[in-house]
Amino acid sequence: xxxLSERAARGAGFPPAQAALFGRAVVMHMxxxxxxxxxxxxxxxxxxxxxxxxxxxxxxLMRILSQMPEGGALTLLxxxxxxxxxxxxxxxxxxxxDIATRADGTHSLVFAPGDTPADPPPAGLDPSADLVRALxxxxxxxxxxxxxxxxxxxxxxxxxxD
Amino acid sequence: xxxxxLSFLRALTRRLHHEGxxxxxxxxxxxxQGYGHAVYTIAVGGRPYSLVAVxxxxxxxxxxxxxxxxxxxxxxxxxxxxxxxxxxxxLVAEAPKQEAAxxxxxxxxxxxxxxxxxxxxxxxxxxxxxxxxxxxxxxSVGYLMRTTAVYGNGKFGIADRALYAxxxxxxxxxxxxxxxxxxxxxxxxxxxxxxxxxxxxxxIKRHLGIGNATGxxxxxxxxxxxxxxxxxxxxxxxxxxxxxxxxxxxxxxxxTLHALAERAQRHLDSWTLPDPHHAAIxxxxxxxxxxxxxxxxxxxxxxxxxxxxxxRAERYDAPTQELAVSLAxxxxxxxxxxxxxxxxxxxxLAPLPFATPQExxxxxERHFDWALALRFDDPDETRQFWYxxxxxxxxxxxxxxxxxxxxxxxxxxxxxxxxxxxHALDESCDLRAFRAASPEHxxxxxxxxxxxxxxxxxxxxxxxxxxxxxxxxLRSKLSFFGATKFDPKxxxxxxxxxxxxxxxxxxxxxPRADDWWMxxxx
Numbered sequence: 001x002x003x004l005s006e007r008a009a010r011g012a013g014f015p016p017a018q019a020a021l022f023g024r025a026v027v028m029h030m031x032x033x034x035x036x037x038x039x040x041x042x043x044x045x046x047x048x049x050x051x052x053x054x055x056x057x058x059x060x061l062m063r064i065l066s067q068m069p070e071g072g073a074l075t076l077l078x079x080x081x082x083x084x085x086x087x088x089x090x091x092x093x094x095x096x097x098d099i100a101t102r103a104d105g106t107h108s109l110v111f112a113p114g115d116t117p118a119d120p121p122p123a124g125l126d127p128s129a130d131l132v133r134a135l136x137x138x139x140x141x142x143x144x145x146x147x148x149x150x151x152x153x154x155x156x157x158x159x160x161x162d
Numbered sequence: 163x164x165x166x167x168l169s170f171l172r173a174l175t176r177r178l179h180h181e182g183x184x185x186x187x188x189x190x191x192x193x194x195q196g197y198g199h200a201v202y203t204i205a206v207g208g209r210p211y212s213l214v215a216v217x218x219x220x221x222x223x224x225x226x227x228x229x230x231x232x233x234x235x236x237x238x239x240x241x242x243x244x245x246x247x248x249x250x251x252x253l254v255a256e257a258p259k260q261e262a263a264x265x266x267x268x269x270x271x272x273x274x275x276x277x278x279x280x281x282x283x284x285x286x287x288x289x290x291x292x293x294x295x296x297x298x299x300x301x302s303v304g305y306l307m308r309t310t311a312v313y314g315n316g317k318f319g320i321a322d323r324a325l326y327a328x329x330x331x332x333x334x335x336x337x338x339x340x341x342x343x344x345x346x347x348x349x350x351x352x353x354x355x356x357x358x359x360x361x362x363x364x365x366i367k368r369h370l371g372i373g374n375a376t377g378x379x380x381x382x383x384x385x386x387x388x389x390x391x392x393x394x395x396x397x398x399x400x401x402x403x404x405x406x407x408x409x410x411x412x413x414x415x416x417x418t419l420h421a422l423a424e425r426a427q428r429h430l431d432s433w434t435l436p437d438p439h440h441a442a443i444x445x446x447x448x449x450x451x452x453x454x455x456x457x458x459x460x461x462x463x464x465x466x467x468x469x470x471x472x473x474r475a476e477r478y479d480a481p482t483q484e485l486a487v488s489l490a491x492x493x494x495x496x497x498x499x500x501x502x503x504x505x506x507x508x509x510x511l512a513p514l515p516f517a518t519p520q521e522x523x524x525x526x527e528r529h530f531d532w533a534l535a536l537r538f539d540d541p542d543e544t545r546q547f548w549y550x551x552x553x554x555x556x557x558x559x560x561x562x563x564x565x566x567x568x569x570x571x572x573x574x575x576x577x578x579x580x581x582x583x584x585h586a587l588d589e590s591c592d593l594r595a596f597r598a599a600s601p602e603h604x605x606x607x608x609x610x611x612x613x614x615x616x617x618x619x620x621x622x623x624x625x626x627x628x629x630x631x632x633x634x635x636l637r638s639k640l641s642f643f644g645a646t647k648f649d650p651k652x653x654x655x656x657x658x659x660x661x662x663x664x665x666x667x668x669x670x671x672x673p674r675a676d677d678w679w680m681x682x683x684x
Contacts, residue, residue, distance in 0.1 A: 003316065016573035017605035052601050056594065063513040092510025143552035144560070144567035 001125050002027050004135050005039070011141035013046035021058070021090070022051045027125065029086035036131045038082035043138060050080040054087040061111055062091055071112030073100065084109045163641035164488040167495060167679065168397050171644030173502040174340045175664055177331060179675040181206065185348065185667035189250065192217060196357045199254045202345050203244055207331025211270070211338075212241040213345040214253040217353065225276050226310075234258070236307060236349070240271035240342040242321065260311070261554070265319040270332075271342040272320055275307040275350070278373065282306050282354065289358020300366055301432045301683060304647055304659040306350040308373030312339045327506075335390065335505050336643060347372040347661050364666070365684040371662030374645065377655035378557045381635040382548060385574045388612050388619035389507040394642050395618035397505050401491045401498035406469040408494075416462045418493040422679060423455050426485060429680040433647050440650050443481060450482040492679050514611045519587040519596060522610065526584045529613045532622045533577035534584060544578070545628035547571040559632065559654065575626045579606040646680070 006023030010016060026039055042050050057074055064072045076084055081099050088097050094114035101107050127135075165172070177183075189201035196217055203212040220235045237257035241249060249268065256263040260274055277283075281303040285295045314336070316322040326332045332341075351367050362370075384391050411419070430448045435441040457474055464470055468490045475486035491498055516522045526534065536543055547568045551558045562568045573579070583606035588596065597604060613620045623630060631653045640648070645658035663681020665672065 002322075015602045015604055017608050018601060053598070055604065056597055058511070059513050060594075062511065066513065090511055092512070140552070142550060142570050142572075143555065144549040144558070144570050145552045 001030065001127060004132070004139055007142055008135040008138035009043060009051060011138035012043045014043075014049070014051050018051050018055055021055050021087070024090055025054070025083060025086040028089040029083060030125045030127065032086070032089070034086060035082070036128060039131065040134055041079075042083055050077075050083045050087075053077065053080055054083060057084065057109065058087045058090060061088055061109070065091070065093065065111075069113060071095070071110075073108040073110045076107045076109050078107055081107050163484050163638050165641050165644040165646055165679070166398065166401075166488040166491050167676070168401060168491070168498065168502055168505070169642055169644030170334060170336050170340045170505075171344070171661055171664065172676065172679075173334055174337060174344060175670070175678075176499070176676050178204070178206065178670050179665070179672075181331075183670055185345070185670075187352070188244075190352075190356075192353065192356055195219070196353055199250065200349060200352075201245060201250060202348060204341075204345070206341065207329055209242075209329060209331070210244050211332075211341065212243065212245055213342060213349065214239045214241055214245060214250060214257065215346070215349045216254050216257045218258055220276070222279070225279070231310065232260075232262070234260070234274035234310070235277045236275050236346075236353075238271075238273040238275070238342060238346055238349075239265070239269050239320075240273075240338060240345075242268045242270050242326070261318055263318065267319075267321045267325060269320045270314065270326060270338050272311075272313040272318060273309050273342055273346065274311060275309040275346060275372070277307050278303050278305060285354045285362070286357045289354065289360040289362070292360065294363045294366060297366070297683065300369055302434055303373075304369070304662050305347075305371045305373035306354055307346070308375055308657065309343065309346065310375050311379075312342060312374075314339050333506060334502065335394070340643070343372055343374075343660050344664060347664070348667055351666075368663060368666055368669070369681065369683040371646075371659045371664065374640075374658050374660055375655065376636055376640065376658065378559060378632055380639050381632045382557050382572060382574055384621060384635055384639055385576065385625065387507065388609070389509050389616050390505075391621070392616035392619035393505050393507060397501040398487070398491075399618070401494075401501055402472070402487055404497045405490050405494050406466065406472060408468055409466060411462055411467050415493055416467075419462060419489065420455075420458065422489055422492055423451075423458060425682055426489060426680040427451055427455065428682045429646070432682060435649060437650055440648075443479075446479060447481040447485070450478040451485060454478065454482060454486065488679070495676070509616075512611070512615070514593075514607060515614050516611070517593060519589045519591055519593050522593065522607065523584060523587050523589065525610055525614055526580060529610065529617075529620075530577070530580045530584075533580045533624075536577055536581065536624050536627075538578055538581065542628040543624055544575075544626050546626050546630060548574045548625070562626075573605055576606070576609055576620065577624045578626065579603070580609060583607065583610070 002023040005026035006019045009019035009022045029039065060074055084099060085097050088095060088109060088111060096112045096114040098110045099107060100110050183204050183206060185202055185204045187200060187202050192198040192200060197219055198217060200215045201212050203210050216237045217235065220233055224233045237260060239253045239257050245253065256265065260272065265272060281299060284299055285306065288295045313320065314323060326338065332338050350372065351362060351370060355361055430451060433444060435444050454475060461467060461470055461474060471486055471490055475483045516525055538544055541563060544562055546559050547562045549558055549560055549567055549571050550556065560567055583603045586600060586603055609620065633650050633653045633656060636656055637648055640658050643660065645660050646662055647659040649657040651657065663678035665675040669675055
C-alpha cells in the first residue's frame with residue numbers, strides 16, 4: 001500500500017517527497033482503522049491538501065520534541081485533522097496523540113511522550129477494491145508507454161538463450 | 163567494486179554455518195522429463211522457511227532474459243514456514259505465472275529462472291553417459307540456470323519486508339532474497355542429477371552458482387534508499403579502516419593473503435567477457451593484479467602492511483584498487499564481520515538539520531558542490547530521463563530530447579533538484595515559509611538533510627546526463643549482493659553469477675564454509 005499510495009500521490013500531481021511521506025502515512029492511517037475516503041479526499045486537491053501541509057507539521061512536531069520532550073500542541077487546519085494522527089505516528093518516538101478542538105473551533109494536534117511501546121508493523125492491510133482501484137488509476141498517470149529506445153536499452157534481445 | 167566478506171550472500175552462508183542450519187527436501191515430485199515441483203525447507207533464526215520450486219516445459223523460442231518475458235523454465239516462491247498440501251497446490255499453480263499471479267503474505271520472495279542452454283543439456287547428457295561435465299564449459303558458464311527476477315517486499319501481493327525485517331536471519335539487507343537464491347541453486351544441482359541419473363562431482367557442483375540477468379530495475383533502488391546505500395558503504399569503509407590500522411601481519415595472515423591474492427588471479431583468468439570494452443578492462447586488471455602481487459611479497463613485511471597495499475594499489479586503475487580493498491578485508495572476519503549487522507536502514511524520520519535558508523545554502527555548497535558544478539543548460543546534462551514503463555512497471559531510461567514521456571519522469575534527478583533548490587532559496591525568507599510556498603523543493607531539502615547525516619548516501623553523479631552509465635550502479639549494488647563474473651551486455655544490463663563456490667547444503671558445517679571469496683574450481 002505504501003508504494004502504491006506514493007505513486008498515486010505522484011500521479012495526482014504531488015511532489016515526490018510529499019508523495020513518499022503520504023505513502024508511509026497511508027499505512028499508519030489504515031493500520032489504525034482510518035477511513036479510506038480521507039485518503040481520496042487528500043489526493044483530490046493537489047494545490048490545497050494535507051499531503052502538502054502535514055509533512056511540515058510532522059517536522060514541527062519532531063523539532064519541538066527535540067527541544068521540549070514533554071510535548072506540545074500544533075495548530076491544524078480543519079481539513080488536515082483526518083490524516084494528522086497518521087503523519088504524527090511516523091515520528092520515531094512513541095507518542096500519546098490527540099486532536100483537540102478549541103472553544104473557537106480551531107483544531108490542534110496534541111502530543112506527548114507515550115508510555116506504551118511503538119506499534120509493531122501492521123500485519124497486513126485490507127484496503128477495499130475501490131480504494132485500490134482509485135489509487136491504481138492515479139498511479140498509472142506516472143507510467144510511460146515503453147518507447148523503442150527504452151525497450152532496447154532495458155534488457156537483452158528478444159530471445160537470449162545461452 | 164568486488165564482492166567481499168561483507169556481501170550479503172557471504173553473510174547468509176556464515177549465518178547458516180554458525181546456526182548449524184540443515185536443508186531438507188520434504189517434497190520431490192519431478193518426473194522423468196524434469197517437470198514437476200519440489201519443496202526445500204531450512205530453519206534460519208529459529209524459524210523454518212521453504213522454497214517451493216516448479217519446473218515446467220518451455221520451448222526454446224520463449225526463453226528470454228528480459229523481465230518482460232511471460233514464461234520460464236522454473237519458478238520459485240520462498241514460503242514463510244512449512245507449506246501444507248493446499249499451500250503447495252496454490253503455489254504450483256500460481257508461481258509459474260509470476261507477475262500475472264497474486265500471492266499472499268506467507269509468500270516472501272518470488273523468482274524464476276531459465277536454463278543455460280549452453281550448459282544444462284551438456285551436464286545432463288554427460289551424467290547420463292556416466293561422465294562428468296567438461297570443466298572448461300563449467301568455468302565459462304558457471305551456472306545451470308539464470309534468474310531473471312528475484313522479487314521481494316510486497317510485489318504482486320507477497321509479504322512486505324516490514325513483516326519479517328526484525329526476524330533473526332532475515333533482518334539483513336536482501337537476506338530473504340539471498341536465501342532464495344542459494345536454495346534455487348541447490349534445486350538446479352539436484353534437477354540435473356535427477357535428469358542425468360548420476361551425481362555431479364562435488365567440486366564441479368560447488369562451482370555451479372546461479373546466474374542472474376539484471377537490468378535497469380536495480381538502479382533506482384540505490385537512489386530511493388539513500389540511508390541503506392550509506393550504511394553499506396560505511397560498513398565497507400569502516401572495515402577497510404580497521405584493517406589498514408593493523409600495525410603488522412604475522413606469518414599466517416601473510417600466507418592467507420598471498421593465497422587469496424593468487425586465488426583472485428585464477429578467478430580473473432577464468433572470467434571471460436565477450437564485450438571488447440570490458441574485456442580490455444579485465445585484461446588490464448589481470449596484468450595489474452599480477453604486478454601488485456609481486457609487490458605483496460615484500461610489501462606485506464612492512465609496517466601497516468594493508469595501509470601500504472591500499473596506497474600501492476592507487477597506482478593502478480579503479481578495478482585493481484577495488485580488488486585490493488576486497489582482498490585486504492577478506493582474512494579479518496574477527497575485525498569486520500560485526501559490521502554486517504549495521505547494513506540495514508533502521509533510521510527514523512528526523513527534522514531538517516538546518517533552520518534557515520542561509521544554512522541550507524551553505525550545506526549545499528559543502529555537500530553538493532559537485533552538483534552545483536553541473537551545467538544543466540547543456541542539453542546533454544539532461545538528455546536522459548528515468549521512467550516506469552506502463553508495459554511492465556519496470557524502470558526504463560528515455561531520451562528527453564527525442565522521446566515522449568519526460569513529464570512523467572521518476573525523481574532520480576537529484577543533482578538538478580539540489581541545484582534548483584540552491585538558486586531558489588531566498589536568504590531573506592523564513593525557511594518554513596519557503597517550504598510551504600515551494601513544495602516542489604522538498605525532495606532536494608530532504609536529500610540535503612540526509613547527506614548531512616549520512617555522507618555516503620548520495621551517488622555523486624548526474625543520473626540524467628548523457629554520460630551516466632547505469633551499469634556502474636548495477637555493479638556496485640551487485641557486488642554488495644556477492645555477485646561475481648560480471649558480464650555486461652550493454653551499459654544498461656549485465657549477467658552475473660551468484661553463489662559460485664558457496665557451500666553446498668552438506669558443507670555448511672565445514673570449517674571452510676565461509677572460504678569462497680573469488681571462488682575458483684578446485
